[in-house]
Amino acid sequence: MADRRSRNPRRAAATLGLVLAWILLFPPRAAAYLDPGSGSYILYILAAALLGAGTAIRMQWRRIKSWFRPSPKGENEPPADE
């Protein structure tokens, strides 16, 4: 146990180093012909994390609710987007 704990910070530092190296070596592909804009890019990442969590909570909540409710007709249809 003690051994594993002492190795963890080193492993985390190595992982972080690898991630940073990855970012530096492989920046986002420049194939997009539109400039997405740095501010828009960062805002999207932050907001997507928040809104994604919201979606996850909603989905869980729906699942919990479905335990107490008989499944409605057409449940297996693809989600409507209209």
Add this chain to the structure above:
Amino acid sequence: MSSASLGSSFRDPSGFLFTRDGVLHRQVNPVYREHYDRLMTSGLYVELTDAGLLVRHAEADLPPADGTTAYRIVKPERVPFISYPYEWCFSQLKDAALATLRIQKRALRHGMSLKDASAYNIQFHRGRPLLIDTLSFEILREGEPWVAYRQFCQHFLAPLALMARRDVRLGQLLRVHIDGVPLDLASELLPWRTRLSFGLGLHVHAHAAMQRKYADKPVRPPRGRVGARGRQGFIENLESTVRGLAWRPGGTEWAEYYRQTNYTDAAITHKEELVGRFLDAVRPQVVWDLGANTGRFGRIAADRGIPTVASDIDPAAVEIAYLEARKRKDEHLLPLLSDLTNPSPAQGWAHDERMSLLARGPADMALALALVHHLAISNNVPLDRLADFFADAGRTLAVEFVPKSDSQVQRLLATREDVFPDYRQDAFEAAFARRFTIEAAERVRESERTLYRMRRR
């Protein structure tokens, strides 16, 4: 075979539009091969075209445009009239925004994404918004933000928010800002309370602040940050923000017009009958109803299956016309916002990206009903200049002359000096005879008005 590329189609290296012997084609460049194949084989193309969201095309066995190499040449279905976002009413822009998001949601389900979200890629075809750029898709870049997010906000969300929350006339900012309304400008113009709305607070105000903070700073966000749930939550939030914006027409002078006219029921029925007769005599393929108000007379052409553009200066009238056409599932009437005293110019790069109104014509028949007195008296346009403009707009013309004695003209003169000694029926006929042959003239029953059918010389 002569080919010419379109002035509006040069930004995206994936391909471009060109005409060959007058027929519109789209070239798919070799660099786009992988993405095009994915669109066609993943089921996305079929799903979107079946849903009426993406323009259909046929692959054509043709050589590439002059001096280029191509992966494919496709021939898209032709849209009869190209309109621009600054010519749309509020609900048209909103429907175009929602169609763009619907397309993006379906693309994500097929492992693709929109690489642009330009409002100019949407056209109204058969009464519904349609994506006309087949090359707008790319294979989804896992983990990366939506590259077209900023463009979506500038082209759709910001102008919609300004129209709904500040003033509907701010939609005209799209005419000045060809790549959409800058978000810092939208943020400044929107009422302060919109900061408290989650969607507008995030996508307009915080977005503008982030753009300011990171302006000209190259940022390399790590990959793998945005997962499927994040993408889904994001797009749903954008969608609910757009859906939450509403504008109701009312209170403007023109939207109330038909309730304020001096027509008797017999006069308006007779006028409708005359318009129908004129249409049947000319049998036009395309009609422009200029100064259409809520599209009452343009609908007579649309009901005959003729693609009809019904333009008016009043955003409320155009909104009513569009909502009515949408309710009736009218496939042929296209209501548009147009100020004839300052019609849409040719603009964009080299004046060649967006066409002027007249460059999109002429129509086979122009309707100018209860319009001449407004242009001649309220806007001081001499009758011969009016005749010149209508001759550029339509090969044939149905035009109404309303004399000074008519109470509607009296209303226009009530607040100003009458400096229009030439505004008389004989002078009108002489001015128009210079450019047109007058083929029919009919007095509208129970009125002092005359309806003319003319053919351009």
